Amino acid sequence: SxxxxxxxxxxxxxxxxxLSLECTVEGTSNPNLYWYRQAAGRGLQLLFYSVGIGQISxxxxxxxxxxxxxxxxxxxxxxxxxxxxxxxxxxxxxxxxGYPVGTEAFFGQGTRLTVV
Amino acid sequence: xxxxxxxxxxxxxxxxxxxxxxxxxxxxxTTYYLFWYKQPPSGELVFLIRRNSFDEQNxxxxxxxxxxxxxxSSFNFTITASQVVDSAVYFCALRGRRxxxxxxxxxxxxxxxxxxxx
Numbered sequence: 001s002x003x004x005x006x007x008x009x010x011x012x013x014x015x016x017x018x019l020s021l022e023c024t025v026e027g028t029s030n031p032n033l034y035w036y037r038q039a040a041g042r043g044l045q046l047l048f049y050s051v052g053i054g055q056i057s058x059x060x061x062x063x064x065x066x067x068x069x070x071x072x073x074x075x076x077x078x079x080x081x082x083x084x085x086x087x088x089x090x091x092x093x094x095x096x097x098g099y100p101v102g103t104e105a106f107f108g109q110g111t112r113l114t115v116v
Numbered sequence: 117x118x119x120x121x122x123x124x125x126x127x128x129x130x131x132x133x134x135x136x137x138x139x140x141x142x143x144x145x146t147t148y149y150l151f152w153y154k155q156p157p158s159g160e161l162v163f164l165i166r167r168n169s170f171d172e173q174n175x176x177x178x179x180x181x182x183x184x185x186x187x188x189s190s191f192n193f194t195i196t197a198s199q200v201v202d203s204a205v206y207f208c209a210l211r212g213r214r215x216x217x218x219x220x221x222x223x224x225x226x227x228x229x230x231x232x233x234x
Contacts, residue, residue, distance in 0.1 A: 049221055104163050
């Protein structure tokens with residue numbers, strides 16, 4: 001069965017420090033991968049998605065970047081964190097090419113980031 | 117463009133009451149997919165159900181049921197005999213058939229916070 005791992009679970013970082021959140025998926029190949037952010041107001045905002053190694057698309061211009069160095073690894077980064085980067089970050093995967101379009105997405109347990 | 121609206125931001129019920137969470141969607145796609153997710157206090161989004169636009173058969177699963185009405189673009193979710201453990205934020209989501217340029221991304225509603233009181 002497929003599983004998704006995301007870490008760390010919580011993180012407190014000072015303003016201006018770098019960030020690296022990692023997400024890995026097991027049990028599937030060539031998944032679509034996503035990073036979402038959930039601010040205090042509960043809405044889920046898609047930040048980045050990837051359909052393959054090295055292929056990253058950004059939905060919202062911001063202080064963050066993403067990379068996919070391996071098929072099942074997705075990394076969210078920042079060189080210098082801002083206070084506004086605080087939030088709950090969720091990684092997700094869904095079936096890629098060869099899967100039905102309507103396949104659901106499965107989410108990791110999330111990282112609660114507080115920038116101080 | 118796709119849009120999902122969950123007009124109910126917060127709902128409180130007493131245990132054993134039935135509760136319905138509303139979801140209204142907009143899409144130009146003729147084929148699309150609707151989802152419900154549950155987010156308990158731990159934060160993880162838990163997938164509950166998927167419905168295809170070409171299948172309007174409603175579904176019951178234990179205490180959960182879903183009412184898909186294509187004519188009114190609604191996909192409502194009902195919990196029967198609610199329990200305290202049902203307390204969570206519930207999200208409705210939509211994916212269009214084309215989803216071109218977005219790698220099958222989900223468009224989420226803003227969520228409904230359900231609190232079930234003992």
